[in-house]
């Protein structure tokens with residue numbers, strides 16, 4: 238599904254190398270987790286994959302189902318099936334949540350040459366999906382993320398994911414700032430989307446989320462590289478001993 | 489102070505290009521006095537402080553600069569609104585295109601029809617609010633209008649009115665130089681909505697004087713658009729009685745030169761005046777909102793909300809002043825002017841001013857100028873919304889705050905859809 242080879246990325250305006258050769262393959266149907274200390278480059282990886290400005294790829298490649306992602310505009314990547322649940326969802330005053338999502342869904346459909354979703358089908362679907370995430374009608378009407386609590390913003394990200402039905406979902410610290418109940422809701426939302434044809438890359442600091450979203454593979458990222466890869470037990474090791482041991486071991 | 493020689497000759501050149509109509513009746517003295525005011529003040533030139541950001545040359549020169557006609561078959565704004573239509577083509581009343589001028593709750597006459605009468609209530613309003621509005625800042629182009637305008641509507645609102653009165657301004661001649669002078673008198677407790685739309689003429693000078701009695705309401709929604717080369721100077725002068733309401737919104741799309749002045753005097757306690765505008769311009773668009781609000785009574789509220797979207801070198805101007813007189817305690821004055829600059833060639837020039845002589849007041853003002861929010865743009869694109877559509881969404885969101893000032897939902901919807909249409913044509 239997602240194939241990243243020797244990806245090297247620096248900041249566009251600064252001489253600062255952030256990703257120093259990342260190799261990672263997420264197969265369809267699998268959940269991969271990335272853990273790692275703050276500042277190791279996890280968010281940068283997710284931004285570069287989704288096409289944010291400000292980064293320069295100096296080497297390597299990233300493909301989604303064989304298609305080169307790095308030359309595409311963010312909207313083209315989205316239409317191809319790439320989705321990023323933001324670590325910090327953006328507030329957009331004046332743009333209604335519902336309008337935003339409907340525009341996004343139909344823009345993606347159009348880009349793929351599919352028919353647009355009718356207003357009534359859209360409404361039916363979003364209501365049903367919002368309900369399972371405990372997002373009320375008022376939140377759907379409000380401007381995107383404006384006045385939402387931290388937890389509401391994260392649930393809103395999952396709602397967007399559920400509506401857009403992407404092939405490759407990257408979740409950047411979707412668990413941070415969530416209480417136990419909210420985390421369960423988010424995890425249920427994610428689990429409901431797990432399927433044969435869909436890959437997940439879950440970036441997190443904590444084992445907690447991985448109790449609910451069981452990963453197939455766990456990677457440890459440090460200083461711009463994947464330094465260790467293992468099974469779910471690797472997450473437990475981090476939980477119990479922190480990163481120090483692992484980092485010492487690979488140094 | 490004597491008018492400088494160059495200004496004086498420019499003024500005389502302009503006056504020579506106009507035909508004086510005495511009118512014969514009650515209007516003669518008003519016109520005569522206005523002509524004297526024009527000569528006293530002289531027409532504005534680029535050295536005037538009040539015209540620092542907007543060059544008055546093309547508004548003052550003897551001949552109107554040519555303005556190509558904009559051909560379109562698109563439906564026009566307010567087409568979907570049930571209203572009483574009064575049509576002017578290049579500044580001349582068009583009876584065939586207009587509705588029958590009768591509607592319960594108000595009385596409509598043409599200025600041209602009543603000017604020759606010996607007496608008419610209009611005498612107490614024509615040029616009166618305009619004259620008041622000449623201090624402390626001179627507005628000579630308004631006086632010029634009072635001196636030379638021959639047509640316009642004279643509306644007396646006596647009760648509740650079932651639908652808006654809609655003034656439609658067609659532009660059919662590339663060289664038309666039009667003036668209209670409207671009077672609106674809203675009696676105590678009465679309420680009216682006036683709509684205006686259309687390019688009007690190659691050059692348009694319009695004055696509207698609005699007297700709002702105690703407990704009366706005046707609502708105004710205007711759309712200036714279409715013909716890109718048109719030029720306009722418009723003035724609204726209004727005086728508000730106790731617990732009365734004045735709300736005016738203007739959408740401006742395109743136009744090489746538009747200056748809209750709004751001069752508001754709150755003279756009755758507990759009155760409310762809101763004036764708002766959304767302007768979208770491209771290229772050699774120049775748009776100027778100039779507002780002067782005088783608080784001269786207790787516990788009044790005034791509110792100014794102006795938003796401009798500028799691209800490809802367009803220019804936006806805002807001059808807004810709140811003057812609070814010594815006895816105008818408990819004044820609540822708010823003013824915001826913001827521009828969204830879609831590129832570095834465009835510019836927004838703002839001069840917000842507060843002058844306060846009362847001590848128990850709450851006044852605030854702010855002015856900002858900024859580019860599109862890159863974070864928001866990326867967020868939208870990452871969800872699959874193409875860049876041009878995402879830019880439009882953010883632009884509309886920026887303008888929404890001004891559009892929200894329109895009380896009537898159907899009218900607000902009309903304005904929003906015009907803005908969307910403009911964006912689609914210019915971005916899509």
Ligand SMILES: Nc1ncnc2c1ncn2[C@@H]1O[C@H](COP(=O)(O)OP(=O)(O)O)[C@@H](O)[C@H]1O
Pocket residue numbers: 248255273274275276277278279280281282291
């Ligand atoms: N736009 C940026 N400007 C400056 N520094 C940045 C920028 N983006 C990332 N960095 C730096 O790159 C490193 C990796 O950051 P990030 O990808 O956010 O790490 P993580 O998500 O793993 O905490 C950090 O040192 C961070 O300060």
Ligand SMILES: [Mg+2]
Pocket residue numbers: 279280281324409410
């Ligand atoms: Mg991060």
